[in-house]
Amino acid sequence: MVTVSEHSGFCFGVRRALELVKKACDAGKQVAAFGPIIHNPQVVSALEKQGVRQLSLPEEVQQDDTLIIRTHGVEVEIAADLKRRAGEVVDATCPFVAKTHRLAKKLSEHSSLVVVGDAEHPEVRAAVSNARGEYFIVSSIDEARYLPYRDSYGVIAQTTQSETLFEQVLDALKTRCRLLRAENTICSATHKRVKAAVELAKKVDVMLVVGGNNSANTARLRCLCTAYCPKSYHIETEDGISADCFEAENIGITAGASTPIEHVNRVRDYILKRKNNGK
Ligand code: SF4
Incomplete structure (x- = not known):
């Protein structure tokens, strides 16, 4: 059997992003995406065949571009740069990811920020670019155990992280600070x-x-x-x-x-x- x-199949955020790309293409716009719009080479290559350019540097943006920001979002400084360069910017950041980024900013105003996730993942890079002060990215319980002692930690997770790891990190951090603030941002x-x-x-x-x-x-x-x-x-x-x-x-x-x-x-x-x- x-x-x-x-x-299985596309999640809400991916479906929404692809609909935004389709809408721009159907309107006859010159469409470009900053980074792979989603992490699926076959889908990205099908979009390229429809004329959607994949860019990896802000310098590649053309003035006539309708620029799509991927589901994972981009770093704050890069987003500002892209807005200056492109004719139009369509933000396809998944609303759940965008919420995580807002929480990164809010929690880091009064606490050291901890993001449970992969340091190299674009969503995490974008999240920490919102931090107002010190931040740490942890991808294992051991990394959490060895964080320095702080008065307060504010913790969020990459939206696709494991619930178990998030809970284990919270447990480990209880002994690393006086005040622990946590927002479970796993979608x-x-x-x-x-x-x-x-x-x-x-x-x-x-x-x-x-x-x-x-x-x-x-x-x-x-x-x-x-x-x-x-x-x-x-x-x-x-x-x-x-x-x-x-x-x-x-x-x-x-x-x-x-x-x-x-x-x-x-x-x-x-x-x-x-x-x-x-x-
Ligand atoms: S946050 Fe959830 S819904 Fe949004 S793109 Fe990621 S997996 Fe999909």
């Missing part, structure tokens, strides 16, 4: 996706997690599934399925937030076809 997990879409994937991973022999190799939330989802189904694999497309998967009786499929449901269904159909052909 091949089962697709509930809540509800992530929460539902992870819960459904873990439930499915408990019941299957092989778990396939579909998503871009550059997608941190897909990699994290694979890690979580491995705890319940040791044969859990991160694949970008059906080409990445290893031969032994086809021998498994029960196969589960889930996907990162930036994976179209069509990609998930393609993987499912490919497995079913191979299994039927083998009979």
Whole structure:
């Protein structure tokens, strides 16, 4: 049996960003995106074919561009620079991410800011660019345990972080400060996706997690599934399925937030076809 997990496919933030890009393209605008609009190489390349330029430096922006800011947002100084250079800026930052960035600013006004997340992730880089003072980024409980003692810490999480890690960091920080302020900024879409994937991973022999190799939330989802189904694999497309998967009786499929449901269904159909052909 091949089962697709509930809540697979694009999340609200990704769908919204792609609709904004489509709206700009349909209006005949010269569209460019600053950084990959979402972490899915196949979707980004399809957009490029429609004429959406991918930029990595503000200097590449042209005056006539309608510039799309990606779902993860950008650093405060870069956003200001982009606004000066582009004819129009469309902010496709996911509203949940934007809320995290606002909280980074607010909490850091009276506390040292701690962001639970990946230091290199664009969402986290954008969050800490809002900090009013000192900030720390932690990606493990050990990093939290060794933070210096402070009067007050204000803690947020990257929207796609693990709830367990967020809680463990909060626990560790209780002994590192007098006052702990925390805002759980992990988005509800992530929460539902992870819960459904873990439930499915408990019941299957092989778990396939579909998503871009550059997608941190897909990699994290694979890690979580491995705890319940040791044969859990991160694949970008059906080409990445290893031969032994086809021998498994029960196969589960889930996907990162930036994976179209069509990609998930393609993987499912490919497995079913191979299994039927083998009979
Ligand atoms: S995973 Fe959540 S925070 Fe990230 S883009 Fe999707 S809805 Fe927004």
